[in-house]
Amino acid sequence: MLKKIIQNDLKGSKLVSLTTFVFILFASFLLSTVAIIAVNLNSSVNLFMENVKTPHFLQMHMGDFDSERMRHFAQSNEHVLDYQTMPFLNVDASDISVNGERFTENSQDNGFSWQSENFDFLLDLDNKIIYPNEGEIYIPLVYDTNGVLKTGDRMTISGLDFTVKGAIRDAQMSSMLASSKRFLIHPSDYEKIRSVGREEFLIEFLLKDPASINLFQGDYANANLESNGPTITYSIIKLMNSLTDGIIIAILFLIAFLIIIVSFLLIRLTLTAKIEDEYKTIGVLKAIGMQLSMIKKMYRAKYALIASLGSAFGLILSLVLSGFFLQNIRLFFGESEHKALAIISAVIASAFIFAVVILFITLFLQRLKKLTPAAAINTGIVSDGASSLKHFKLRKQNLLSTDLFYGMNLILTRKKTYFTFVLILIIASFVMILPNNIYSTMASDKFISYMGLGNGQAMMILAGKDSLNDLNSRLENDPDIETYAIYDHKSYEFMLDENAISKMWVTLGNHHLFPVLYTAGHAPEHDNEIALSFLNASSLDKKIGDTLTLIINQQKTDFVITGIYSDITNGGKTARATFSDNLSDSLSTSLVMNFRKDISIDEKLKSFEQAYLNAKVYNIKTYRDAVFGSTMNNIKISSVIAIILSVGLTLLITLLFVNMLVVKDRRNTSILKSVGFTNKSLHTHYISGSVLLVIVSMIFGTVLASTLGQSITGAFVQAMGVANLKFNIDKSFVFFIAPICMVAIVYFGTNLGTRSIQKIKVSDYIRE
Amino acid sequence: MTTIIEARNITKTFGQEKNQTVALNNVSIAIKANEFVSVMGPSGSGKSTLLFALGGMDTLDEGCVYINGVSLYEMDDNRVADFRRKNMGFVFQNPTMLPSLDILDNIMLPSFEDYKNDKSALTQKAQNLMKLAGIEGTENRKITEVSGGQLQRASICRAVLHGPEILFGDEPTGALNSKSSEEILDLFEELNKNGMTILLVTHDAKVSARANRVIFMKDGALESELYFENEDHQTRLVLINQKMSDLGI
Incomplete structure (x- = not known):
């Protein structure tokens, strides 16, 4: 009997069944792939570091x-x-x-x-x-x-x-x-x-x-x-080696998580519609003595088949395609010694997806327990909670046409049904906007401030101070240069506590000319003031107004902390002060400069390069591109993929959701048709509702991408030294392109999904 | 009296080839304005199909239907719907109300666009009608908060609020108890007296006895008909039962 039920069920909902299958397949594929990559990465990196005999403690030192x-x-x-x-x-x-x-x-x-x-x-x-x-x-x-x-x-x-x-x-x-x-x-x-x-x-x-x-x-x-240099430990080396593939693991895991959530929503949607359709039948089955477990089994059967096939095919796909994801690991670290464990983990991940789907359905079907046969048979009322609202009356409103009113009314009276749809639209908006926000933030000029460079146009780094005097006089007399500042980078010992001493990189110079981004306080102005990078302040547990003792030329000198800034250079642990010190050795000297308008920066930099062969000369934007170019490129690609995914997901879900609503509403549609509502009016009911929901969802998605998304991204980059990351959003995309795109897709999907309204005949659903 | 509904040679079949059922077999019928017509016949005789066909709510295999001389099936779906909204009202066996609206909004829904600028007049008219139908005080109730009889009366109010010329009823008292049925039929008579053409489909002789013309159907065809003028209710019942017996219905 179950075989027949599954066959009939699949026949009646081919598109939804296929979509659910594809979603589960992808979730299983991604999670299995995550398992394979994680096990292989861990094993390859461990084996590689064993072969290398990586030091547990490394102190770099110059001098x-x-x-x-x-x-x-x-x-x-x-x-x-x-x-x-x-x-x-x-x-x-x-x-x-x-x-x-x-x-x-x-x-x-x-x-x-x-x-x-x-x-x-x-x-x-x-x-x-x-x-x-x-x-x-x-x-x-x-x-x-x-x-x-x-x-x-x-x-x-x-x-x-x-x-x-x-x-x-x-x-x-x-x-x-x-x-x-x-x-x-x-x-x-x-x-x-x-x-x-x-x-x-x-x-x-x-x-x-x-x-x-x-x-x-x-x-x-x-x-x-x-x-006199950075300190690196075994755990940091391992983290740096694992980070690139670790990020891939995190992204795949996140996508798998999102897909499984969407699968749940999809199953919830289809099961709700089916149960509502068969409310009376379920009542009859209960009345004739069929046990709840058997009824649940009937409704679960199709999904058990879909979930098992989806999980199995996802696993096979991950085993076939995981080689692609392992290329980078194999190249940089070599083969893993735990290949069998990786496969076992993939099987467990895939089984986990199957189990989670079945568990979700089982829990969802618990609602059938509350259904009494009498209520189901007598009323046959659907359980979406649709009932009239107390204050939203057709006769009491002046703003909306009858069609728009009815469209809004459907949403307000069936919040539970629409909740799932809204949730998916919010996720889609979030996924569409977040990567773009990250990209536009990194591409903005302001982001350079997070790199501890201030807002200059060009930068020079000199290894020593030999050519500094000559350079200084040249810059002073150069009419093309608007502003410049020279920064001296030194390493000083400081008092960790009363007894312990450690070292810190300090940049000396005028920090008002090219200010970096201060998350608290301001740049040091006097000789007894110092600003700390965010990571330094965090690790030393220092705040504005605290004192830090540096040892300068064997003299302990107290400094008041005036500011905390974002910096991702030198491992994110730096400090800035204004005092002069000609006795200690410099690690390097850097110059930041701005040119007057109409000056070709690249030509100017070329002349500097030729004049000072030992100096590294950068256009700051080029420098940013060199450091973050590949990351930015990856984020840009992710952003495009995210847009395509969001559009695809939105179109698919809108189509399925509206299609299901139309099927569910057949009787109401017949009633409306019988009292003279045209197909155009009926389309308007759905379209007005969908458009309203996508607008609301976009608002939520946009706000979430800018708040929660900013916090998540902020937490991630905080480890690199960027505190209080503020998104620099691309307004034309966030407020214009993305909303128009989403509204257009939902409009198109709703239009497509409601085409079958024309085929609904009054006589088919009202005739007794 | 002028002919308000005219069907010419309408045929309607269900199913395909071997399993095909002829629901309407070359049926022609003319109904005059202000007539109260009842269509009777056994289950599967095609009476409901005829009603839906005459109301433009189904498709036809052959033939045509005219309402006040306008050919229904030559119009596109949207125009038929609009035409129906302006000229016809429908009452079905089970009340067809929308759960997302209260009783008064349900009644007013189809007429609302025509009274956009005078909502209070429409509300007043609907409330008067509700009073006439004996359901005053249920305006703000949900459709699950009233009895089946009250809901059916609300359906009738909705069907006639916009003042249609024709009221179609498909077993309108089929799901009601005898007291409620009588009250509904009284309401129909009242509407008919006020000039409305009424076409009911029923298998209940008592309901048909209220009409002044009874059409008998069998196997998708019109078999016979009876006209009443001044006969009392009991006589009408006897005549209807006699005819049904003669026709083997």
């Missing part, structure tokens, strides 16, 4: 280095298992040429190193340790995949030629989020080019127990060892 003192510390510290110091030679892009052309990739710090002896190995694409011969060079994998360099290229560094032999997997610096990239060469070649760059040290420790990292970090800080 003098007392190797004997460091060795003594390492040997005497109870947590240390192994210790090494690797040189890292920073070379400016201007000193590198590829096949005779200038090397263009200068948004990253390019450095050279040789193969480690004990740990932190650089591996080939088979995860084997590489030992290059003289004249050979191995390039960062990301340069190979981006097409910046390729195997066989000739690289020339300070007159010394190298042949690119291949790409390396680097646990520390592979990610585009790491600002440095490591090239691998022979130790003797390293010596030959040593004089052309600035040498930095990677002070690396392997710990006996990785869990003791915090204790070790405290020991290192208290020992007052070399620390």
Whole structure:
């Protein structure tokens, strides 16, 4: 009997059944794929980091280095298992040429190193340790995949030629989020080019127990060892390596979640309509003694079939297509050793989708328990709660025509029925607008302020201060330059508490000329004032008005915190002050400038590049594009996909929903036809309702995208150092294009869905 | 009297080929203005189909229907609906009211567009009609808050509020108790006295006895008819039952 019920059920609702099947299939596909990627990513990254022997603690340091003192510390510290110091030679892009052309990739710090002896190995694409011969060079994998360099290229560094032999997997610096990239060469070649760059040290420790990292970090800080550079731990390296694919996992999971919610809404919609249609029949079945469980089984049967097929096909699809999603993981980290576990996880994910669908239907059908046979048979009244409203009367309103009134009345009297539809429209609006908001925010000029750069047009970075005096006088006398500011970047020790000392990057200069975005307070104005980046303030638990003690030239000096700003540079942990200090070494010097109108910025920057070969010169927008270009491009693509998805989802749901309403309303439609309402009037009832709902949903969706969406995005970028992210919305899209698009789609879908009204004959539904 | 409804050779079939049923078989009929006509016949004789066909609420396989000389089936759907709204009223066996409106809004709904600028006049007219139908005081009630008889009377009020020339009724008392039935039929007689043409479909001889013309149908065709003038109710009943017996209905 169940077979027959399923067959008849499927025959009567082909489109809805197919749509539900497709939704469940996609949900199962995405969740299974998430499981496969997550297991493989975790396994590949773990295995890769094991092969690399990634350090648990890494201190980058520029400047003098007392190797004997460091060795003594390492040997005497109870947590240390192994210790090494690797040189890292920073070379400016201007000193590198590829096949005779200038090397263009200068948004990253390019450095050279040789193969480690004990740990932190650089591996080939088979995860084997590489030992290059003289004249050979191995390039960062990301340069190979981006097409910046390729195997066989000739690289020339300070007159010394190298042949690119291949790409390396680097646990520390592979990610585009790491600002440095490591090239691998022979130790003797390293010596030959040593004089052309600035040498930095990677002070690396392997710990006996990785869990003791915090204790070790405290020991290192208290020992007052070399620390003129960022500190990186094992967990941060793992996070950076996993982040790109982790974001894909998060996005796929989010889409799977949305699809399953839409599937639930769809099932709820179709089941409600069906139960209402068969209200009397259910009453009769109960009256003749059929058990509730059997009745539930009858209604669940079709969905059980659809859910099992959808989940199974989704699983198969994910197994077939997961290779595409695993390409990046395989390339950067190598094969996973838990392939079987990945498949088992995918099967569990798929089964989970099936179980959740069945559970949802079972819970939904609980409402049949309350239905008494007498009520169902006698009244046959549908359960959508449609009944007249107390204050919204046709005879008491003057604004709306009869058709518009009836359209509104249908919505207000059947809120439960329309609730699902509105919810989907809100989700669709949200999905349509949020990625666009993120993109327009990142593309706006204001976003540069979050990068700690202020609102300048161009920027120069000088490694030392040698050419500063000359540059300063040139800028002062240059009529094309409107404003400029010089910033000195130094590293200072500061008091963590009464005993502990740590280090902080401080930018000195006038911070009023090119203000960054202050989330609280203002830029420092006096010599005893300091502003902290958001991440710094958070980790030090400091607020406006608190005091911070810096150690400047061995003197403890107190500073009052005047402001907290967003900054994503240097790991997001920076500070800004105005005092002068000519005694401490500078890490670098930067200049930010604005030009007068009608000046070609690019030509001007070219002249600077030619005049100061050691300087890195950027148009700020180009710099932003270099840092965020690929992210922005991905978000733009996501935004277009989101628009297509939203439009598709809206059209499909509108079509299905209106179609179901028309079927459900056949008797009422017949009544209206019998008393002289035209097809045009009946169309107007549905269209006025749909358009009203899509407008309301758009308002909710837009507000949610700008509030909840902003909070979600804000929470995500907060970890990078951007506090209180404020969306810079594209008004023409949010207030004009998106609403018109949604209204047009809903109008079109409603029109399409109500076409069958013309075929409804009064005699078919009123005749007894 | 002028002919208000005229059907010429109308044929209507249901189903396809082997399973085809002829509901109306080449039926021709003319009804004059202000007539009170009842159509009788056994279940499946085609009486309801005839009513729907004459009201322009169905499609025809063959033939044509004229209302006041206007050919119904030559108009498009929208024009037929509009024509129906202005010239006809319908009452069905079970009340056909919309659950999202209260009783008074239900009654006023089809006439509302014609009284856009004078809603109070329409409201007054509807309330007068409700009083005449004996359902005053139910204006603000939901359709689930009144009895079946009251709901049917409200249906009649809706059907006649805009002052149509013709009132069609498909077993209008079929779902009511005898007291309610009598009251509804009294209302029909009252409307007929005021000039309205009434065409009812029924299988109840008592209902037909109120009409001044009774048409008998069998197997989709008109078999016979009776005309009444001054006969009392009992005589009409005897004559109707006699005719039904003669026709084997």
